[in-house]
Amino acid sequence: MTFAFDGSYLPDLANGLLITLEVTAAAIAMGFALGILLALGRVYGRRLSCGVCSVYIQIFRGTPLLVQLFIIYFGLPTLGIRLSALASGILALGLNTAAYQAEYFRGAMQAVRGGQMLAARSIGMTLAQTIRFVVLPQAFRIVIPSWSNELILMLKYSSIVFTVTVLDLMGVGKRIASKHFNYFETFLVVALFYLALVFVVSQSLRALERRVRIPGLGRSELLR
């Protein structure tokens, strides 16, 4: 068997890689912002906002990502809302990861010890100041390992956007492979691209975790 992959397709794959990065970055950023709000709602919200946030998280964790994407891309036009394929992909992934990130953030916020909040309130901080200056800075450090996991999952799950015609890494690979019937070779190369991407991202996050580490705070502390 010969390895039938034409190197001249590498630039196309590189373009696809850029789209994958774009989709993932946009979705993660959206999920981060929304996830924090949802987590705050669940931890500190009154009954109504806590309930709304819980329902959101239940729905997006309880249904397949692909179904969510299809509802947005194929379903919303029925209501007169037409989004581009790329926008639909980002929206679906962003709404979905928000639910997961919210759960990670909630866990991290609840892992910040109660005495920390008491101390903050005792020097006259408002609840908002306490959350901003005491709870979140600690929660962010605690959440990095599980959040890295979510980012890596999103990098790979972003490949489903090819089903709505986005030419991401997966989409480009699919196109090359169906043109030349070299599925094995093409998807091996695509897989290597994903692998390299995941490697770079996970190493960077590990470096970040080391950089912001504080003695006595973080993962090892929680295992004690």
Next chain:
Amino acid sequence: MSLLKAEEIHKRYGKEEVLKGVSISLERGETKVIIGPSGTGKSTLLRCINQLTPPDQGRVWLDGEELTRPHADINALRAQIGFVFQSFNLFSHLTALQNVRIGPRKVRGMKKDEATKLAMEELDRVGLAEKAAAYPAQLSGGQQQRVSIARALAMSPKLILFDEPTSALDPELIGEVLDVMIGLAKDGMTMLVVSHEMGFARSVADEIVFMENGVVVEQGTPDKMFRDSEHPRTGEFLRKITELYGETES
């Protein structure tokens, strides 16, 4: 007018009434030490005073301003009352300096260099200027507690509430914390201290308050309380606690 006045404080957790109408007051510059068996509501009383645990009934005034009035600006009032916890509760993600500086910075809105200068002065006052860059986990219990006292001091509080400040410390570290507190008392700080350090109570307290089962049983000067307390329970408790903890540090 008393600096602090708490009147008829009641607090109930479920069926258990922890505080059954406790009244206490402090004059400016006065130090009072609250003693009593555990589960008597001493810590709850302190938290009811600065409203970390709002009481079910009763009123609290600081310098004539009522903390328990509806719509009181509780954050502004709390900023004037220092609180030192048994378990220190330093902010784990901040250095000693940042722990002391964050209150003046974020609550008082002080400029960074000004707040830094103040924080360094307060750390110096508790003898820990050289530990400014250390994180809480890198400090001993005694050092952590001194930083937490500096954190309270940096807010220029009108009084400081101490909730068993030495109970979580190894015996050899108790002295350094008590020394700081003795210094504060000499400087005229108003302090309400829950503690079983009888030596400290005897030498520093203007009055000792004996609490049991959610009520104040008796209060008076250390001399009176140790020599001729009115209630048999007071004398009994004082003897037991002195035997147990000794009378170090006086």
